[in-house]
Amino acid sequence: MAEVLVVVEGSVKKVTLELLTIARTLGSPSAVVFGDVDQAKLAEYGAEKIYVAEASDYLVAPKATVVASLVRQKQPAAVLLGSTQEGKEIAGRLAVKLDNGLLTDAVEVAADGTATQVAFAGSTIVKSKVTKGLPIVTIRPNSVTPEPSAATPAVEQVTAELSEADKLTKVVERVTETKGSRPELTEAGVVVSGGRGVGNADNFKLVEELADLLGGAVGASRAAVDSGFYPHQFQVGQTGKTVSPQLYVALGISGAIQHRAGMQTSKTIVAVNKDPEAPIFELADYGVVGDLFKVVPQAADEIRKRK
Numbered sequence: 236m237a238e239v240l241v242v243v244e245g246s247v248k249k250v251t252l253e254l255l256t257i258a259r260t261l262g263s264p265s266a267v268v269f270g271d272v273d274q275a276k277l278a279e280y281g282a283e284k285i286y287v288a289e290a291s292d293y294l295v296a297p298k299a300t301v302v303a304s305l306v307r308q309k310q311p312a313a314v315l316l317g318s319t320q321e322g323k324e325i326a327g328r329l330a331v332k333l334d335n336g337l338l339t340d341a342v343e344v345a346a347d348g349t350a351t352q353v354a355f356a357g358s359t360i361v362k363s364k365v366t367k368g369l370p371i372v373t374i375r376p377n378s379v380t381p382e383p384s385a386a387t388p389a390v391e392q393v394t395a396e397l398s399e400a401d402k403l404t405k406v407v408e409r410v411t412e413t414k415g416s417r418p419e420l421t422e423a424g425v426v427v428s429g430g431r432g433v434g435n436a437d438n439f440k441l442v443e444e445l446a447d448l449l450g451g452a453v454g455a456s457r458a459a460v461d462s463g464f465y466p467h468q469f470q471v472g473q474t475g476k477t478v479s480p481q482l483y484v485a486l487g488i489s490g491a492i493q494h495r496a497g498m499q500t501s502k503t504i505v506a507v508n509k510d511p512e513a514p515i516f517e518l519a520d521y522g523v524v525g526d527l528f529k530v531v532p533q534a535a536d537e538i539r540k541r542k
């Protein structure tokens with residue numbers, strides 16, 4: 236079976252496991268990693284091979300050079316990357332190096348390389364195929380459910396000669412953000428998001444309280460972020476993060492198409508909004524028409540009682 240390269244741009248994340256799950260439907264998954272990563276996790280999700288390249292302090296360019304060299308040597312059936320900022324940058328550079336086509340933001344790839352993209356905030360489904368070279372496809376996080384399939388990967392060290400152009404930008408400092416106890420937004424099983432209806436930054440404590448009671452992450456609409464209620468990295472939507480939790484709770488969010496684009500694949504959607512005509516109710520599995528400042532504390536009390 237032909238190899239399918241799965242590019243692991245940093246540590247092994249949920250999207251990596253999703254890529255391995257998709258790769259298994261296309262061929263034999265080979266992970267390409269940079270430096271020390273959790274190889275056991277890659278094996279658990281079906282990596283038949285792990286190519287280990289050195290981690291470098293030069294930003295993204297060396298990674299594209301390593302992957303391009305591997306593509307030339309191994310002639311894989313496809314290359315899959317996460318639709319993250321870095322994944323897309325590696326993919327773009329790779330496509331240029333190989334003079335190859337590229338598809339970004341796919342949610343699915345068929346065995347013949349046809350990629351499915353969801354465009355215009357979910358209102359249009361596009362099927363596309365790379366017409367020159369092999370399919371290089373970036374996949375949006377949370378597009379599939381990762382499924383384990385144990386393998387015993389062969390590990391191979393790889394090197395690629397870096398050019399001067401690969402060394403134009405260098406990491407000069409790394410600052411590790413202090414991580415709170417909440418799960419990562421894009422990986423959380425429960426997401427509680429607040430919108431403009433939350434009113435101000437202080438009131439977001441209510442959103443955080445509910446998220447914590449449910450063991451979830453906090454999200455925000457763009458209006459809430461733009462109004463300074465919550466930091467930008469928590470924005471959900473077309474120009475924010477894509478989430479697909481088991482439970483998505485929307486508090487004081489109207490349900491604009493750009494917001495839906497980032498959460499509409501959530502398994503169960505609960506909305507609290509005082510406007511019965513709010514478009515979020517078209518999407519919600521459970522809707523509460525009411526004032527979130529009354530509804531949320533009551534819900535929080537009930538959850539506490541049942542804990």
Ligand SMILES: Cc1cc2nc3c(=O)[nH]c(=O)nc-3n(C[C@H](O)[C@H](O)[C@H](O)COP(=O)(O)OP(=O)(O)OC[C@H]3O[C@@H](n4cnc5c(N)ncnc54)[C@H](O)[C@@H]3O)c2cc1C
Nearest residue numbers: 430431432456457458472473474475487488489494509527
């Ligand atoms: C190119 C582009 C990209 C965009 N990208 C994004 C994106 O990534 N994410 C995103 O979210 N938006 C995005 N937007 C903006 C989007 O169009 C909406 O403006 C935004 O989602 C609205 O946020 P909201 O629902 O919080 O605010 P509003 O639309 O103002 O809705 C607030 C809601 O709160 C309700 N409410 C008010 N008070 C209460 C209360 N006390 N109790 C209960 N309900 C209450 C109101 O009834 C209303 O429905 C984008 C727009 C564009 C043009």
